[in-house]
Amino acid sequence: MSTPTNEVVSYGDTPDVERPLGRSIMRGMLNRCPACGSGKLFRAFLKPVDHCAACGEAMYHHRADDLPPYLVILVLGHVVVGGFMLTDMAFVLPVWVHLAIWAPITIITALVSIQPIKGGVIGLQWALKMHGFGGNDDEPDDYDASGRQA
Ligand SMILES: [Zn+2]
Numbered sequence: 001m002s003t004p005t006n007e008v009v010s011y012g013d014t015p016d017v018e019r020p021l022g023r024s025i026m027r028g029m030l031n032r033c034p035a036c037g038s039g040k041l042f043r044a045f046l047k048p049v050d051h052c053a054a055c056g057e058a059m060y061h062h063r064a065d066d067l068p069p070y071l072v073i074l075v076l077g078h079v080v081v082g083g084f085m086l087t088d089m090a091f092v093l094p095v096w097v098h099l100a101i102w103a104p105i106t107i108i109t110a111l112v113s114i115q116p117i118k119g120g121v122i123g124l125q126w127a128l129k130m131h132g133f134g135g136n137d138d139e140p141d142d143y144d145a146s147g148r149q150a
Pocket residue numbers: 033034035036037038039052053054055056057
């Protein structure tokens with residue numbers, strides 16, 4: 001594999017590579033490894049790879065958790081409710097017509113947008129060295145379930 005000379009490439013969890021926030025988020029949203037931009041980020045729908053196939057950057061310790069669905073609901077909720085209210089003011093439509101318009105739009109848009117948004121969240125966490133992406137584990141991992149230091 002050849003590497004462009006002006007590109008900073010991380011092997012493993014190298015803590016001292018450049019991590020521009022916007023580029024990392026954009027690469028994640030495009031299903032690319034935030035570190036190198038060439039390996040795939042997802043192996044299946046919403047399932048990130050454990051390690052980047054191109055550069056070996058570890059991805060298994062991301063913690064996107066509930067943020068991607070929260071962002072989808074936040075954005076899509078405003079768009080759909082706003083669209084419903086606008087069409088309801090402009091046209092007199094029965095409820096079933098509104099449901100036939102807005103339910104499919106909501107479901108399809110949510111399914112299409114959640115993986116890019118999750119990729120963006122993983123890119124954000126990588127850029128900010130969160131959750132082990134900088135080479136250091138989060139501190140709570142050093143404690144067991146009872147709160148004692150491991
Ligand atoms: Zn990579």
